[in-house]
Amino acid sequence: MGLNTAISSALTGLHATQMGLSVVANNVANVNTPGYIRKSALLSNTAAGGNGVAVLGIGRELDQMVQTQLRTAVAGVNYAGSISGYYSRLVQVYGAPGGGNSLDTLFNNFTASLNTLTASPDSTAAQGDVLNQAQVLAQQLNAMSGDVQTMRSQAESGISDAVNRINQLLQDIADVSNQITASSEPDAASAAFLDRRDADIMELAGLLDIRVTSLGNNRVSIFTTSGVSLYDGQPSHLSFDAKTALNASMTYSTDPAERGVGTISLTNPNGGTIDLIANNSIRSGSLAALIEMRDVTLVKAQSQLDEIANSLALSLSNKTVPSTAVTGPDGFNIDLTGLQNGNTISLSYTSGGTPHKVTIVRVDDPSVLPLDNSQTADPGDQVIGIDFSGGMASVVSQLNTALSGDNITFSNPGGNQLQVVDDGAGNTSDINSLSASVTTTTLQSGDPTLPLFTDGRSIYSGAINAGGDQKTGFASRIAINPAVLSDPSSLVLYSSTTNIGDSTRPDFIYQQLNTASQLFDPASGIGTKQGAYSGTVADYIQQVISRQGADAQNASQLNDGQQVVLNSLQQRFNDSSGVNIDTEMSNLITLQNAYGANARVLTAIKQMYDMLLQIGN
Amino acid sequence: MTTISGLTSSAFMKSQMLVQMQKQMSDLSLQLSTGKLTQNYAGLGIDRGLDVNVRGAMSRLSSYEDVISTVNTRVQLQTASLEQLRTLQQDMRSSMLPPLDFTLTANGQTTAQIQAGNSFAVALDALNQRAGSTYLFSGAATNTPATDTADHIMNGNGTAAGFKQIVAERLEADQGADQRGRLDVPTATGDSVGLAEQNSGPFGFKIAGATTTIPGATVSGPTGSPASLSIDLNGNNPADGAKVIVQLNMPDGTQKTITLTASSETPTPSGSFAIGATADDTAANIASALDGAIQTAGKTDLVAASAMAASNDFFNIDADHPPQRVSGTGPFYNATSLRDATATDTVQWYTGDDATDDPRGSMTARVDDSITVGYGVRGNEEAIRNAVQNFATLAVMSFSGSDADAHDRYVALTQRASDNLATNPAKQQLSAIETQIAGANVSANAAQKRIDDRKPILQGILDDIENVDPNEIGVKLLAMQTQIQASMQTTALLSKLTLVNFMS
Numbered sequence A: 001m002g003l004n005t006a007i008s009s010a011l012t013g014l015h016a017t018q019m020g021l022s023v024v025a026n027n028v029a030n031v032n033t034p035g036y037i038r039k040s041a042l043l044s045n046t047a048a049g050g051n052g053v054a055v056l057g058i059g060r061e062l063d064q065m066v067q068t069q070l071r072t073a074v075a076g077v078n079y080a081g082s083i084s085g086y087y088s089r090l091v092q093v094y095g096a097p098g099g100g101n102s103l104d105t106l107f108n109n110f111t112a113s114l115n116t117l118t119a120s121p122d123s124t125a126a127q128g129d130v131l132n133q134a135q136v137l138a139q140q141l142n143a144m145s146g147d148v149q150t151m152r153s154q155a156e157s158g159i160s161d162a163v164n165r166i167n168q169l170l171q172d173i174a175d176v177s178n179q180i181t182a183s184s185e186p187d188a189a190s191a192a193f194l195d196r197r198d199a200d201i202m203e204l205a206g207l208l209d210i211r212v213t214s215l216g217n218n219r220v221s222i223f224t225t226s227g228v229s230l231y232d233g234q235p236s237h238l239s240f241d242a243k244t245a246l247n248a249s250m251t252y253s254t255d256p257a258e259r260g261v262g263t264i265s266l267t268n269p270n271g272g273t274i275d276l277i278a279n280n281s282i283r284s285g286s287l288a289a290l291i292e293m294r295d296v297t298l299v300k301a302q303s304q305l306d307e308i309a310n311s312l313a314l315s316l317s318n319k320t321v322p323s324t325a326v327t328g329p330d331g332f333n334i335d336l337t338g339l340q341n342g343n344t345i346s347l348s349y350t351s352g353g354t355p356h357k358v359t360i361v362r363v364d365d366p367s368v369l370p371l372d373n374s375q376t377a378d379p380g381d382q383v384i385g386i387d388f389s390g391g392m393a394s395v396v397s398q399l400n401t402a403l404s405g406d407n408i409t410f411s412n413p414g415g416n417q418l419q420v421v422d423d424g425a426g427n428t429s430d431i432n433s434l435s436a437s438v439t440t441t442t443l444q445s446g447d448p449t450l451p452l453f454t455d456g457r458s459i460y461s462g463a464i465n466a467g468g469d470q471k472t473g474f475a476s477r478i479a480i481n482p483a484v485l486s487d488p489s490s491l492v493l494y495s496s497t498t499n500i501g502d503s504t505r506p507d508f509i510y511q512q513l514n515t516a517s518q519l520f521d522p523a524s525g526i527g528t529k530q531g532a533y534s535g536t537v538a539d540y541i542q543q544v545i546s547r548q549g550a551d552a553q554n555a556s557q558l559n560d561g562q563q564v565v566l567n568s569l570q571q572r573f574n575d576s577s578g579v580n581i582d583t584e585m586s587n588l589i590t591l592q593n594a595y596g597a598n599a600r601v602l603t604a605i606k607q608m609y610d611m612l613l614q615i616g617n
Numbered sequence B: 001m002t003t004i005s006g007l008t009s010s011a012f013m014k015s016q017m018l019v020q021m022q023k024q025m026s027d028l029s030l031q032l033s034t035g036k037l038t039q040n041y042a043g044l045g046i047d048r049g050l051d052v053n054v055r056g057a058m059s060r061l062s063s064y065e066d067v068i069s070t071v072n073t074r075v076q077l078q079t080a081s082l083e084q085l086r087t088l089q090q091d092m093r094s095s096m097l098p099p100l101d102f103t104l105t106a107n108g109q110t111t112a113q114i115q116a117g118n119s120f121a122v123a124l125d126a127l128n129q130r131a132g133s134t135y136l137f138s139g140a141a142t143n144t145p146a147t148d149t150a151d152h153i154m155n156g157n158g159t160a161a162g163f164k165q166i167v168a169e170r171l172e173a174d175q176g177a178d179q180r181g182r183l184d185v186p187t188a189t190g191d192s193v194g195l196a197e198q199n200s201g202p203f204g205f206k207i208a209g210a211t212t213t214i215p216g217a218t219v220s221g222p223t224g225s226p227a228s229l230s231i232d233l234n235g236n237n238p239a240d241g242a243k244v245i246v247q248l249n250m251p252d253g254t255q256k257t258i259t260l261t262a263s264s265e266t267p268t269p270s271g272s273f274a275i276g277a278t279a280d281d282t283a284a285n286i287a288s289a290l291d292g293a294i295q296t297a298g299k300t301d302l303v304a305a306s307a308m309a310a311s312n313d314f315f316n317i318d319a320d321h322p323p324q325r326v327s328g329t330g331p332f333y334n335a336t337s338l339r340d341a342t343a344t345d346t347v348q349w350y351t352g353d354d355a356t357d358d359p360r361g362s363m364t365a366r367v368d369d370s371i372t373v374g375y376g377v378r379g380n381e382e383a384i385r386n387a388v389q390n391f392a393t394l395a396v397m398s399f400s401g402s403d404a405d406a407h408d409r410y411v412a413l414t415q416r417a418s419d420n421l422a423t424n425p426a427k428q429q430l431s432a433i434e435t436q437i438a439g440a441n442v443s444a445n446a447a448q449k450r451i452d453d454r455k456p457i458l459q460g461i462l463d464d465i466e467n468v469d470p471n472e473i474g475v476k477l478l479a480m481q482t483q484i485q486a487s488m489q490t491t492a493l494l495s496k497l498t499l500v501n502f503m504s
Helices: A003-029 A064-093 A103-119 A124-182 A188-207 A285-317 A391-402 A482-486 A504-514 A537-577 A581-616 B011-034 B041-095 B111-127 B150-155 B163-175 B279-299 B301-315 B382-396 B406-421 B430-466 B470-496
Strands: A039-044 A054-060 A210-214 A220-224 A229-232 A237-240 A264-267 A273-275 A318-321 A324-326 A331-335 A344-351 A354-363 A382-387 A409-411 A417-421 A429-439 A453-455 A478-480 A518-520 A533-535 B187-189 B192-196 B206-212 B218-223 B228-232 B243-249 B255-263 B272-274 B324-326 B338-340 B364-368 B371-374
Touching: A003 A039, A003 A054, A003 A581, A054 A188, A064 A124, A064 A188, A064 A210, A064 A285, A064 A537, A064 B041, A103 A124, A103 A504, A103 A537, A103 B041, A103 B364, A124 A188, A124 A220, A124 A229, A124 A237, A124 A285, A124 A478, A124 A482, A188 A210, A188 A220, A188 A285, A285 A318, A285 A453, A285 A478, A285 A504, A285 A518, A285 A537, A331 A429, A344 A417, A382 A391, A391 A409, A391 A417, A417 A429, A478 A482, A504 A537, A504 B364, A533 A537, A537 B041, B011 B470, B041 B111, B041 B364, B041 B382, B041 B406, B041 B430, B111 B150, B111 B382, B150 B163, B150 B382, B163 B301, B163 B324, B163 B382, B187 B279, B192 B206, B192 B279, B206 B218, B206 B228, B243 B279, B255 B279, B272 B279, B279 B301, B301 B324, B301 B382, B301 B406, B364 B430, B371 B430, B382 B406, B382 B430
Parallel strands: A354 A382, B255 B272
Antiparallel strands: A039 A054, A210 A220, A220 A229, A237 A264, A264 A273, A318 A429, A324 A331, A331 A417, A344 A354, A344 A429, A409 A417, A453 A478, A518 A533, B187 B192, B192 B228, B206 B243, B218 B228, B243 B255, B324 B338, B364 B371
């Protein structure tokens, strides 16, 4: 060990402090750079010659534990944020409490105008007012439906954007990873690449829920939390077949033929593909929020509007057709003239001591059969779809086949009559009741029912067609019967001999909306399959508004909660891995001192050499 | 350990915190300026269901209020009209109280009759009263006047016959060509007096019966169809004062009693028959006196009764009962039946809703969630029709000063009209209609009171849910302001407390 060794040690010290200074400078410069991880110079006393200090490289002060938690939290907060954002817009669709455009105000105005009409049926002003209010209500449903579908379209294009971004990120991650593995030394460049990759992964984590596995040598592989590989040395590729201008009948289905919206398919580097939506592989992040909005929340909002439109139309237009009793064997006979596609026949009978409740639904296309029990809101009934296109003989034979074994017999005594009788002397079955709900199609049918609301210009009967149910998206098409618009007095005149002062029809309409209780389809999210929501149309509208308000509030609260979690994690992450100016400054002072000390060592050695040389002089 | 943010947190997070507070501040100031807690249903919290429900209830209450005010107006107008009818009816009766004034004016009518004609027109006006565009006495046919015009009703409209013609036709059918009220001339066969109806259907006199105080004499009948009866003296010649009494039913349901008294005076006084030498002679005298009495009744009581029957035929109509006309073609002396009139051949005096169900139900209004009141009135209801038809019947007749029977006929007419217009518990009264519609109004007003009570409560609930107390918001705003100031100051202070500032 000589002075030369000391000089070289001091020089390595100077070099190390310079390096430390450059790290501090870099840290301070990046104090507010998102995703920047605090760097530190990695020092070792085992320099090449065994003396002095060696700079091994640039280290990243990364708390991987917190980073992992942060990635999960980012997915959660992005999910909650997107959901909450959509909900806050959705709730606007329902208007301000008591506001002129809120659904309940418009409905209340409509029924109030009806009550006025009940008191003054002859008043053309009152008739006109009812039509105006009904028109405004129908148009509001159209507009709300449009808003909901616009949001679905926006979610669809949001998904498309997110998928594109995911592909970019995965490609970037792949590129950066190649750079990192190329530079095996932990130098400044590789630290920057790692920062960049972490930033990419963090952004990816915001889009969908991911799991990152470190493989050593700074290599990572990325999976969704459901286990689908996104990056494993090579990026997978996501593709999305976006559809434009969604409407209510364009919904998600695992059957590609019925799917009206886009789906995300992932192609892995080996060429295998997987449908991420069908496999429910995306569970959090803004992408999951967009998919949930598009396929669940907004679809439910639409089906609530459709349910409102459906009950508005049918409660006013459907009349109950009674049956007449027949004897020997006992049963009932009903005239099905006027039964429309989607109309129902209710049959109640007892067979072998077991009560049965059957709802027979008319369809005109055998391809939609068999119908699901959920076709009616009533949880207690058995739904039987019957194709009426083949005439009454075919109807009777379909019914006898469907209910064979219950000891009841259907027949057609003539015309459109349907007769059902028990087994007579066998006495194992009894028919309890038979009635039908038939949509009135004309204005002066002699019955107070009125097809006031129509599907565009055609009669609405809740028809079931191969192309989909008439109910789907009805809220976007509901309109006032043009025939009523051109003759407002038909709000009162239910037959050619009705007096214009007769309040029967306005009163009927008022009662149907305000006091007649009915069951609502639980598919809309209100009520359950076992206990369908039962109430008036007015009640149901209140439920819908209430539910939407509550959902929006919950989403907002969830978002706030997630935000708190994210903030505290972010705080911890910043504390452990972010740049702290004070720390850097104290490092700076230390480095300054160290530099000064090293310089001082050099100066001392120089002086010693000088002294040595002077001895020589 | 509590993490103190500030020094260690990044500038972004500090600014985000401040932004959050600023947003709360602007929310509060929006609440202060609008007075509303929120601008959407999400912000209402747990009470949003109640809010929507209460709004629905408030809207219904408002619509009930409108309806109640409509009902009030209409019932008031209806009551005014009914009051007017009642006054007309009472005044008409007063004018016919004895002593009866039978002074004929230029057109052959008494002042009471002219009053009846005016009352008839005024009554029709009252029935065609409208509230806005709604006729109040047409039942459910609120866009149609309750009645035709007075002129059409009386005089007909083109080919459609009016009341005058109906009365004239019915009179022909009731009187017969010989004005004996469709009775054959009484006959005397031996000592037996015979009286027989012609084949006259519902018209003319109907023999109700006869009695006599002549000792030994017997009455047989009325029997057969057409009915006939005979009074047999059985060889007994009556003494002075013995009576023969014949009762005849008339078309309006009244009865004419002809009383003939045996008399030996010369000349035989009116209302008597001469006692002949034999029972056979006396029988001939009875027959002749009876014939005279029948002819007189045929020109007096029967005329009034026929007019009353005609007024019933013409005015007592509803959906199931069209006006009745004498069948056949005129002259109708031999008519035997009535027929349903058609709208083209006969004026329908009542043009409103003529259904036969409860008239109150023809106009209804919902004044509360579960209360519907009925206040409809139809002009053809018994009490109203009765007034109108008696006014018309009084007004339809005219008299000639030279007609010896005119006075008696007038008396017969006014007696009947006066009876019909009198309060009769067996018939519907105008006051009954008034009471019923007033009842509807009372229900409506009671509902209004409930609404008055309920509205402030509901409004209170809404205010509690939707509104904010400006004082509370003011305090919150101040607190928030202080908080933001403190945060900003602290942030500023903390940012100064960095080592950078202390290095040189």
